[in-house]
Amino acid sequence: MTIEKLKIYFAHNLEGLYPSEEIESFFFLLVEKHLNFSKVDTVLKKQYEVSERITQQFTEALNRLQHFEPIQYVLGKTEFYGLPFKVTPATLIPRPETEELVDWIIVNCNKNHRALLDIGTGSGCIAIALAKNLPAVKVSAMDISEEALKVASENAIYNKVTVNFSKKDILGTSTLPQKYDVIISNPPYVRNSEKEMMQKNVLDFEPASALFVEDDNPLLFYSKIAKLAKNYLNPNGFLFFEINEYLSKEVIQLLERESFSEIELKQDFFGKDRMIKCTLGE
Ligand SMILES: C[S@@+](CC[C@H](N)C(=O)[O-])C[C@H]1O[C@@H](n2cnc3c(N)ncnc32)[C@H](O)[C@@H]1O
Structure with a gap:
């Protein structure tokens, strides 16, 4: 033919x-x-x-x-922050709003920021884009999913960067391997009740464990990561979160309760509350 x-x-x-x-x-x-x-x-x-x-x-x-399988899974690849990434049904398809988060992190990093940690790395998109654009920084990344970590490791090789990947259930730990200057997470944040607003191709094909949280405790990842960051963030370090557009007030209150300061909320390209930056100060 x-x-x-x-x-x-x-x-x-x-x-x-x-x-x-x-x-x-x-x-x-x-x-x-x-x-x-x-x-x-x-x-x-x-x-x-x-x-x-x-x-x-x-x-x-x-x-x-x-x-209606997403074209990215059919192709087995996508692009994120101008870089090629392999994706499989074990990894969330990286979203454009997460590119905006990466942009914000890069703008805020300075020469004193040497160690970065990405929690819930999935395809490795955030960690790898940061490693590529901040070559002096040592980047580590964690995920609970062994399959996702395998894909993320391949993506690091593909993009010629070094990222220290490890398997960790962030909800089941009270320690991190070291202190970091910047901790980042785009954790699962979609409430089960929001499923009906979502497209069928997301619901049917993307990993539920990467997306959904229970309605009665939607901020469990934020709460756990904020508590860990209190002990593992270096002075003047930053904590960055991607957030659920409907829960920005609640995340800010949680961070205030945990004594974070200079809490900054940023909207994405569509004007939706999408990311937060904060610090513990000196
Ligand atoms: C919203 S996805 C983000 C993936 C990627 N960072 C991105 O921005 O596209 C959340 C990630 O958190 C991981 N995750 C879910 N529960 C976790 C846990 N208890 N500990 C560590 N990672 C977890 C999922 O496997 C998934 O890769």
Whole structure:
């Protein structure tokens, strides 16, 4: 089959399930993955004969897209902060608002900040983007999921940075291996009751353990990490959190109770309360 015919077959099978521009964008991404053709190549080489094996791979991708599996999982990769990341169903797909958090951290880091810790690293996106952009800093990262840590380690190699990954259940510990200058976390923060507002492809495919918390204790990660940070943050160090847009007031109150100061709330690109920075002072 030619690329031209494959494109018609692909679009026909996804018609009505996605907007046509999205279907076209999926097609170009899959051609790039399986044939290593750029968008321009794809348009210019429309009479190129696609092998049986590649056609089969497109049929498999179609089947997954018809079930609304996120394109990032179908491709097995995504981009975060301009860097390539492998993603699997064991890892959350990194979100653009988390790129904004990384930006904020980079702006706030100075030469005195030498040791960083990312708690709940998932694909390793925050830790790796920071290691890449702050080469003088020693970056460590933790997650409860062994499978996620495996992907994160591959991503560190892929991006040519060193990150010290370790497996830890942050809720079940009262110690950290050392003190840090910056502690960051984008922990699970979506309340179970918010599930009905979420898209089906997130609910059906992304790891629930990375997203959801019980409605009666939605800040358990924030509370635990703030308590740990009180003992493991160096003087003048920073604690950064990504937060649930509906719970900013509650997170601020929690941090005040734990004696954090200079608490700063920041909105994301969509104007939603999305991240917090604070310190313990000197
Ligand atoms: C919202 S995801 C964030 C992933 C990644 N940092 C990002 O920004 O895309 C939360 C992460 O916390 C991890 N996690 C959940 N419970 C945990 C626990 N008790 N201890 C450590 N990590 C945990 C999940 O496996 C998941 O990777």
